[in-house]
Amino acid sequence: MFAELGAFSVMLALVLAVLQTGFSFGGTKRQGLAGAGEGAAIGSFLATALSFGLLIHAFIVSDFSVANVANNSHTAKPLLYKIAGAWGSHEGSILLWCLALTGYGAAVAVFGKGLPHSLKSRVLGVQGALGVLFLAYTVFASSPFARLVDAPVEGASLNPLLQDPALAVHPPFLYAGYVGFSVVFSFALAGLMEGRIDAAWARWVRPWTLAAWTLLTVGITLGSFWAYYELGWGGWWFWDPVENASFMPWLAGAALLHSAMVTEKRGALGGWTVFLALLAFTFSMLGAFLVRSGVLTSVHAFAVDPRRGVLLLTIMTLAAGSGFGLFAWRAPNLAKGGVFAPISRESAMVLNNILLTAATATVLFGTLFPLISEAMGGTAGVGMPYFNITFVPLMALTALVLPFGPLLAWKRGDVLGALQRLWIAAVIAAVLAVAALALVQPRHALACIGLALGGWLILGALAELAERTRAFRAPGPEVLRRLTGLPRGAWGMTLAHMGLGVFALGATFETAWKLEAAEVLGQGRSLDFGAYHLTLDSVGGAEGPNYLAERGVMTVTRGGRVVCRGEPERRFYPTGGQTTSEVAICARGLDQIYLVLGERRADAKGEPVWLVRAYYNPWVQLIFLGPLLMALGGLMSLSDRRLRLAVGRRREVAA
Incomplete structure (x- = not known):
């Protein structure tokens, strides 16, 4: 019954999207129809949300009479991956797409009160038309609630890589x-x-x-x-x-x-x-x-x-x-x-x-x-x-x-003035490149340019922040007052540009100076990668909620001192007959040591051996920290009151 209710909810969302489109376009000149279009947008989202919630319920209770659940779930899966299975398939992901699409339409209807009436109605009309296209595709070509005539006792499980x-x-x-x-x-x-x-x-x-x-x-x-x-x-x-x-x-x-x-x-x-x-x-x-x-x-x-x-x-x-x-x-x-x-x-x-x-x-x-x-x-x-x-x-x-952009004036800028504000950043970035070039092999010369650009972005963002606050030119209290009074949008731009620089540093360093080694090892044998020495101490069996595994114990030393102990696994999922690798990662500041246990083999004496791969990834954590700084900058800018939709409307009304 829940599956049928979910299918009906998608159909209802489609009907409401059609009404949203018609009422919204018809409401550009009639307030009553526009209000009906807004209500239809909210209703379409609620119907889609109900349908998606019912799909998640089908995965949680392992309702294998639903084809989507039977193909992408299993009773032995942990709860998190049962829920994730709802969007781990084509049908479920399309329903998630429709949920986001109708959700944004409802957000415009609820939070777009400052928009001009006719513009808002047309926005909702176009959004409704997009909803009609994708909801119709879901209903008629990609239903996540299709039933099976003969329901299996167990499902095929979700792809292990997605768990x-x-x-x-x-x-x-x-x-x-x-x-x-x-x-x-x-x-x-x-x-x-x-x-x-x-x-x-x-x-x-x-x-x-x-x-x-x-x-x-x-x-x-x-x-x-x-x-x-x-x-x-x-x-x-x-x-x-x-x-x-x-x-x-x-x-x-x-x-x-x-x-x-x-x-x-x-x-x-x-x-x-x-x-x-x-x-x-x-x-x-x-x-x-x-x-x-x-x-x-x-x-x-x-x-x-x-x-x-x-x-x-x-x-x-x-x-x-x-x-x-x-x-x-x-x-x-x-x-x-x-x-x-x-x-x-x-x-x-x-x-x-x-x-x-x-x-x-x-x-x-x-x-x-x-x-x-x-x-x-x-x-x-x-x-x-x-x-x-x-x-x-x-x-x-x-x-x-x-x-250069933030330091140039609107309409007519002064490039020499911008260079004067950025000369310290340029010098430090150039010194960074030259110092790196003096320490590395000639084949890594391009990587030195990447390091310089990363430093240039970070220091350039800080230079723009210093210009806004008159740092090093005004008394300390005034600088602090300016700093605390900066709009969130300015902080957001600074963080986003710095995040790009942080990413550039990490990507350049990790790509150019990464070390890796691969060798077939038996228990107790070793390999070297760079200054590090890895030993495969032992390999034993392990059992998870829905898989069996071989778990290796590895020790990495440098100069005789232990710097990493990892337990990578090679997992076998009996339900789908698939094998995956679970790596072991040891963080060392911004660097990481990355260990992989490969497939089991037999040596010339018939003894078991395993393909072991080891990587030293320098500054790799900056690769993920940089985009997170960029996202934080976006969130901070989004919280700036100057970007709220009602601001433009208030100014328009005042004018």
Whole structure:
């Protein structure tokens, strides 16, 4: 009965989304219909939430008469992974997508009280239309509540790779970010319909963009961290097609944040800001298609189903085609905005946008190139070398110009004045590069540039903070007063830029100076990696709630002193017949020692031996700390009262 109620709730959400669309568009001139559209938006979200809650209930009670539960759960699974199984499948993940989509529509209805009446109605109308597309797909092509005629006694269990705490919370954050760009998409279409893309419109768009970008930052970081310690290959980013699918809307969102600021402050770049708003959600929909269609192979893929992939491609074509079609029609009539000099804050942000957009294009081409090659009769693909020679230089240029933007004035800036404020940061970054170059091999010369850029970003953000507070130029009490009086948005920008620098330091150092070794060892035997000496002390059996394991005990020493003891495992899940590796990680400051126990073999004497891999990952923790600082900066900016939706409306009413 609960499964039928869940299926009915999705259908009800679809009907309410249809009503939301009709009432909202009809309510642009009639207040009563607009109120009904808002109620329908809230009702659609509540119905979807009820359906999702019932799906989770089916997983918790192990209702194997539901096909989705039978294919992705098992009675022996821990409770957390039973719950995570609700979004660990294609059908459940689509319902999670719909939950986020309708949730954002309800948020606009509840928290968008400061929006102009007609704009709010159109935003809800577009959001409702998107809800109709994805809820209809869920009801008619991807129902998570489909029943089995003969229910099995036990389920097939969730993929063991997905049974991990980080991945249990990764999809909700990722989808909250992915789908958050749907509101920005709706604002773009609503603004085009009204012919109103101005400073007030940009002010209303920025908080939604910031919220989506921040949540997506957290989601991507959790996914990267999961790949780092769960897949057992010692890396944190592989340029996998599905990784790229989440990265592209993040890059577009970052460009959108800077472009919207120019539109808000100066009324310029309105058309470009709209284009980025449409592009960000289009990339989100492209990601949904790539993950579920089977056109690209990935460890992250949910399903290989060309039929449903074609439907998702159709949805993306309808939504994105309508958006860009309206943009092509209305963009020539948009206001051109303010004029600015080649050296100004606006120009710095334009250059920032050009570089970010070019970087996004390189990722898009590299992701889709296997499809392009296959369509032309080939089988070629691209890997990490392609991204290293295309994407990395563009982001290095972005990092180089980023600190200048906040130190340049609007409309007309002084580049010499900005250089005077940044000369200390430049000198320290250059000294860092030269010192590193003097200590490393010539083949790591490019890594020294990466270290310099990381330091440049961090010190540049601090220099901008010092300029705002008049540090070293004003008395201490005045500096403290200015520091405590800074708006949260300023603190958020500083943290975000510093976070990017912290990430750059970690990624550069870990990539260039990582050590690794692999050797087949028996119990009591050793291997060396760099200055470290590893010994496989013993290997014994272990049993978990739904798996059997071989657990190795390893000791790592340096100079005769023990620096790490780890117990990596090789787990076997009898239900699905799958084997996974559970690594052991020892933190040493910012560094980590990473140990992997591989498959069992037999040596020439028939004695058991195991493939052991060991990694020394220097500064690797900065790779995950940097994005978290960026997300914290986004949250701090989002809490700034100047970004609240009602501010723009109050000013408009006052005027």
